[in-house]
Amino acid sequence: MRKSMCRIGRILGITIAVYACVRWLLPLVVPFFIAFLFAKLLNPVVEKLNQKMKIKRGIASVVIVGSLVVLIGSVLVMFLWSLLEQVRHIISNLEYYQRKAGMIWENCCGQMEAITGIRAEELQRNVDVYIPKFQRQVEEKILPSLMDGTFGYAKNLLVVSGVCFIVIISTILILRDYHKIRKGLEEHPVGKVGLKVCRRTYEAGGAYIRAQLVIMLIVSTACVVGLYFAKNRYALLIGCGIGLCDAMPFLGTGTILIPWAIFEIVQGKYMMAAICAAIYAICSLLRESLEPKLVGDKLGMHPLLVIASIYVGLNLYGIWGFALGPFSYILIREIYCCKFS
Template sequence: MADKYKKLLGVIGITAAVYIGLRYLLAYVAPFFAAYLFVRLVNPLTRKIQDRMKIKKEWSTVFLLLLVTGALAFGCWILCDQLIIQIRNVVMNLDGYRRSFGGMVDGCCQALEGTFGINGEDIRQFIYQNIEYMEDRVQVYILPGLFNSSIKYAAGILKGIATFFVIFVAVTLLIRDYDEINDRLLKYSPYRKFLDIMDRLWNIGGAYLKAQLSIILIVTVLCVLGLWLLGNPYALLVGIVIGLLDALPFIGTGTILLPWAVICLIRGDFFYAASYATLFLITNGVREYLEPVLLGDKLGVYPIVIAIVVYAGICIFGVAGVILGPVMLFLVVEILKAIFPKKEICEMKEQFRR
């Protein structure tokens, strides 16, 4: 019994250590850890370049880093440029959208009154009262904070530039002596265990992240393409929002597409109602199909557990918890596997079931 609680305390201690590391220390070591991962990833390629072209590893690594960064920056710039155009168009046409929304509300109320005998005027007043309440909340709580948010965003951009500079310097310094440092550290057992944990975490966590990013990208492309075919002028903006919502647990594309379809159905726009419902079925079906295909049994964790840790990660870390939640789970599991033999882990499971 004492041994059982000792192991339980060990599990709690490891979980607490991983949480503290991700919650409070990650921000300080993240640039250097990112530099280490990048160097470890490109080191075999830079060796080949050095052997064939007689170019120093530092130069080829810096070139690869700049190439990857430049490609990502160019893609983000094109995407952000289009998003800014669509956001600006939304702001410039707010009055027109307000009138269109009012007409849509009136049409829906009339349809409900004619179909179900519900008093349309009561529904209309209820909707407009809530809209006025939301506008008051925006003016009181959101608008005053926009200036502070702008300052935070500007500071965030500067921080991102500084972080990239630190990563750039760290990569340049590390690649020069990476092989020698790695050979020396391999003599120590803790470092070998660290590499084993990193390899398993890379295989499991990498598979999860690659699968989720692939699914998010495919769902987003389907949403953007579907809305574009339907003639939506903000297909890119709305499609990206829907695709990102699909990554959050218990939300999905139906959060926007299904109410949209219901509103169109009430208004009598049966074509658009059927189109949005079809788009939801397609995107939801694609996720349901791709998840087992891309992940299979690689995680060894039930999907409901992943949903729980993603939700817990969002509560703890904010938006970054979508990634950090599962990473925390995988890291705890792999550390337990490295510390306790497989036989002991099975015994622990049996003891805790009793």
């Protein structure tokens, strides 16, 4: 009994310490943690350049990290440019889409009259009463709040840019003295335990993050391809938006695709409704089949534990809890096993 109580006390102590570290310490060290991970991944390439081509580690580190930054930056710029082009096209043709929306609404009213028997003019009149109210709400509340948040958005953008700069510079510095830093950590008692815990946590936590990114990429690709074959000119923009919704907890692809399918049925466009339903079924099947396999197996966790840790994480950490919840559970488990096994 005493042994069980001691074990419970240790678990509670580790849990409290992990929660405090993830909540307050992690945001301060995460750029350097990311830099160390990049350095660990890029070190073999730097080693080859240093040994075979006799290039100094400092120069090789700058070349490798700089090339990677240019490659990733180019891909992101091309991707964002394509998205912005589609957004620009929507804005430039806004009047056309407003007229088209009016025509669609009239068609929907006609369809509702045929189904319910309520006159289309009555439906239009009832909705027309609320349109000016909605416009006033947008003008008086939503737009001012967006304008007030402009400074905050710019500040956040500067913060993100600064963090990226710190990660790049830190990666170069760590790569330059990678062996010295690694040796210093391995020789220190605390560093040795920390490396062991970080290694085991990375093997599991990295698998979780990779799995979520792979699932989001596959779902987004399925949506983009499906909408492209449906001849939707905004396939990239809408498909990426649906994939992002799917990655968000408690949202999913059905948040967009199900109302869209119903909307197309009301208009009498049954083929497009069938395409939306097919995309939704494919994306749901992909996530249901991939998530337990990629996440549960790699973490060594039952899928129910994964869901429970995400739920607890959302309540403790907010929106980032879908990643920090499983990460905290893995960290607690690895610290306990490492220290007390």
